[in-house]
Amino acid sequence: MKGKKGLRRSHGCGLLRQDDVGQEVILMGWVQRRRDHGGLIFIDLRDRSGVVQVVLSPEYHLESFQRGEEVRSEFVLAIKGLVSSRPEGTINPNLGTGDVEVYAQELRILNRSKTPPFYIKEEVNVEENVRLKYRYLDLRRPDMQRNLITRHWAAKAVRDYLSQEGFIEVETPMLTRSTPEGARDFLVPSRQSPGNFYALPQSPQLFKQLLMISGLERYYQIARCFRDEDLRADRQPEFTQIDIEMSFCDQEELLGIMEGMMAQVFAQVMDVELPLPFPRLSYREAMARFGTDKPDLRFGMELVDVSALVAQSEFKVFRSVVEGGGQVKGLNLIGGTSLTRREIDELTGYVAQFGARGLVWLRVTGDGVNSPIAKFLSPREKEDLCNILKAQEGDLLLLVAGPARVVADSLGHLRLHLAEKTGLIPEGKLNFVWIVDFPLLEWDEEEKRYRAMHHPFTSPVEEDLELLQSAPEQVRAQAYDLVLNGVELGGGSMRIYKRELQEKMFATLGITAAEAREKFGFLLEAFEYGTPPHGGIAFGFDRLVMLLTGSENIRDVLAFPKTTSGTCLLTGAPATVEERQLRDLHLKNI
RNA sequence: GGAGCUGUAGUGUAGCGGUGAACAUGCCGGCCUGUCAAGCCGGAGAUCGCGGGUUCAAAUCCCGUCAGCUCCGCCA
Numbered sequence: 001m002k003g004k005k006g007l008r009r010s011h012g013c014g015l016l017r018q019d020d021v022g023q024e025v026i027l028m029g030w031v032q033r034r035r036d037h038g039g040l041i042f043i044d045l046r047d048r049s050g051v052v053q054v055v056l057s058p059e060y061h062l063e064s065f066q067r068g069e070e071v072r073s074e075f076v077l078a079i080k081g082l083v084s085s086r087p088e089g090t091i092n093p094n095l096g097t098g099d100v101e102v103y104a105q106e107l108r109i110l111n112r113s114k115t116p117p118f119y120i121k122e123e124v125n126v127e128e129n130v131r132l133k134y135r136y137l138d139l140r141r142p143d144m145q146r147n148l149i150t151r152h153w154a155a156k157a158v159r160d161y162l163s164q165e166g167f168i169e170v171e172t173p174m175l176t177r178s179t180p181e182g183a184r185d186f187l188v189p190s191r192q193s194p195g196n197f198y199a200l201p202q203s204p205q206l207f208k209q210l211l212m213i214s215g216l217e218r219y220y221q222i223a224r225c226f227r228d229e230d231l232r233a234d235r236q237p238e239f240t241q242i243d244i245e246m247s248f249c250d251q252e253e254l255l256g257i258m259e260g261m262m263a264q265v266f267a268q269v270m271d272v273e274l275p276l277p278f279p280r281l282s283y284r285e286a287m288a289r290f291g292t293d294k295p296d297l298r299f300g301m302e303l304v305d306v307s308a309l310v311a312q313s314e315f316k317v318f319r320s321v322v323e324g325g326g327q328v329k330g331l332n333l334i335g336g337t338s339l340t341r342r343e344i345d346e347l348t349g350y351v352a353q354f355g356a357r358g359l360v361w362l363r364v365t366g367d368g369v370n371s372p373i374a375k376f377l378s379p380r381e382k383e384d385l386c387n388i389l390k391a392q393e394g395d396l397l398l399l400v401a402g403p404a405r406v407v408a409d410s411l412g413h414l415r416l417h418l419a420e421k422t423g424l425i426p427e428g429k430l431n432f433v434w435i436v437d438f439p440l441l442e443w444d445e446e447e448k449r450y451r452a453m454h455h456p457f458t459s460p461v462e463e464d465l466e467l468l469q470s471a472p473e474q475v476r477a478q479a480y481d482l483v484l485n486g487v488e489l490g491g492g493s494m495r496i497y498k499r500e501l502q503e504k505m506f507a508t509l510g511i512t513a514a515e516a517r518e519k520f521g522f523l524l525e526a527f528e529y530g531t532p533p534h535g536g537i538a539f540g541f542d543r544l545v546m547l548l549t550g551s552e553n554i555r556d557v558l559a560f561p562k563t564t565s566g567t568c569l570l571t572g573a574p575a576t577v578e579e580r581q582l583r584d585l586h587l588k589n590i
Numbered sequence: 591g592g593a594g595c596u597g598u599a600g601u602g603u604a605g606c607g608g609u610g611a612a613c614a615u616g617c618c619g620g621c622c623u624g625u626c627a628a629g630c631c632g633g634a635g636a637u638c639g640c641g642g643g644u645u646c647a648a649a650u651c652c653c654g655u656c657a658g659c660u661c662c663g664c665c666a
Binding site: 033035036037038039040041042044051053055057058059072073086087089090092094095098115116117118119121125126127128129130132179180181182183184202203205227228229230232233235353354451452453454455456457458553563564565567569 | 596600602616621622623628658659660661662663664666
């Protein structure tokens with residue numbers, strides 16, 4: 001009676017309902033739990049669809065009952081049995097299948113199991129390294145399965161939508177060449193070309209542009225990308241992008257199609273109807289009001305520029321910062337006077353990591369404004385500050401002075417930090433926003449040169465072209481990011497499609513003509529054979545799934561993620577290799 | 591590269607200079623016919639991450655190191 005010969009699964013455990021009562025079913029799954037009452041055994045049998053209670057009764061079927069005594073957690077069973085209504089008073093309202101149970105007429109142990117290192121159930125309270133080492137067990141848990149299933153449905157919704165809009169899925173090489181700019185590449189040594197290396201793609205950027213030159217017109221790919229940089233809660237060294245490119249479109253058309261895609265994904269996966277079109281903010285406005293280019297619009301607490309109000313202040317720090325071309329900005333934590341001195345001191349430490357030299361606070365109380373700098377502020381200044389920050393009794397004003405970049409960084413992060421700390425972020429809101437009109441370039445102080453803010457293939461806004469030489473930092477890009485609840489979901493641009501402009505762009509970035517020819521010669525040459533105007537976008541698919549599943553960590557939406565230090569605790573990767581393998585690759589350890 | 595938090599039976603935690611390292615759960619055995627976190631009785635299970643130092647004495651204090659996590663830098 002061992003083996004599964006002759007039995008075929010007829011139902012999913014978790015799907016059985018009152019309607020199925022009287023049916024003979026064959027279930028296969030794992031033992032979630034066994035409750036042995038001596039004369040009666042209950043087994044919670046789990047498969048992907050859920051859990052159902054199996055009853056082993058010596059009166060109903062003695063052999064199954066006897067075999068059930070050796071069953072343990074995570075054994076794999078086949079059960080043939082009769083679906084029955086549960087007796088009065090034994091219904092379990094916490095279980096989808098709680099109205100019914102299955103009386104076993106046959107029990108086969110398809111496989112045994114060692115006692116698992118942790119209990120396989122919905123919520124888990126186990127250290128991450130244990131979960132990662134036994135990932136195959138962690139993935140048995142219903143909430144992890146739910147995440148992977150949601151991921152599947154999201155990918156399907158994307159494919160359905162793009163296919164219906166005429167986009168063609170094309171695979172591009174994983175073994176390609178290293179390019180300057182951008183993240184550190186993962187390199188793959190070549191056996192056949194001694195001393196040469198492939199690089200794993202950071203994104204299929206150049207290939208998708210070449211596909212436009214090839215006349216594909218509309219391309220997409222759910223593409224694995226690789227970046228050899230340090231990890232974060234939402235960053236893994238390999239991750240997945242929804243990569244999209246289209247010809248003969250302008251920015252407006254592209255954004256519209258992408259909004260449609262998001263709407264379809266959220267409709268199909270979450271059954272949520274997104275209001276279209278999404279609002280837009282210019283990069284400049286986002287930075288001014290939120291201190292970041294990925295603002296979380298689920299709550300207010302916006303940054304307010306008070307530089308003009310305090311320019312003449314007795315408080316020397318403010319005056320000198322404004323005179324030196326810096327800014328003084330603030331935000332209003334409504335009801336924030338309840339924060340203790342200690343908590344406020346912690347905030348000072350928090351903004352320090354973004355370069356803020358200090359954090360000025362003003363408590364608005366019934367007796368006026370209470371602040372360490374109160375004596376330096378005229379009554380007029382205090383009143384103006386309260387007015388412009390819309391402060392009322394009980395509010396706490398927090399000000400940072402410094403270079404614009406530092407002020408934005410500090411207050412932008414502080415805004416989020418405070419919102420999280422004080423529970424200001426409403427649940428269930430989906431605030432999409434397009435950020436547009438990015439600068440084309442940003443100055444790299446370390447390397448003393450301009451860097452492409454998006455990437456070197458991004459087209460400038462046409463009216464700004466003439467500024468490229470005279471005032472490069474003022475040139476706007478035809479680039480855009482989609483932000484949801486403060487998470488950068490994706491970004492893209494309209495591309496340069498003329499050789500001359502691309503060469504000019506490389507020159508502006510300090511890439512020599514020789515280097516451009518060597519690294520990107522194929523692209524420049526391709527531009528000369530009738531390149532259509534085109535543009536595209538790429539979305540971080542893992543982050544999208546995080547938002548769809550409410551996951552706080554990217555590991556929870558990946559089947560086999562890496563640790564923060566880039567290792568795999570399951571397989572032990574990365575690992576040493578045989579000397580022989582190194583020889584083949586013309587490599588040696590140093 | 592930097593900062594912080596955490597490492598104690600399989601798992602989750604307590605203990606924070608001095609008794610045989612405790613509790614819960616899981617595991618093993620026994621009893622038990624309506625449980626669903628089953629219950630009751632009994633039992634086994636720990637180089638206190640690793641190395642060094644201080645001390646009469648270290649899980650506990652100090653230094654270093656490793657691992658996991660979070661953040662900064664980095665991520666066009």
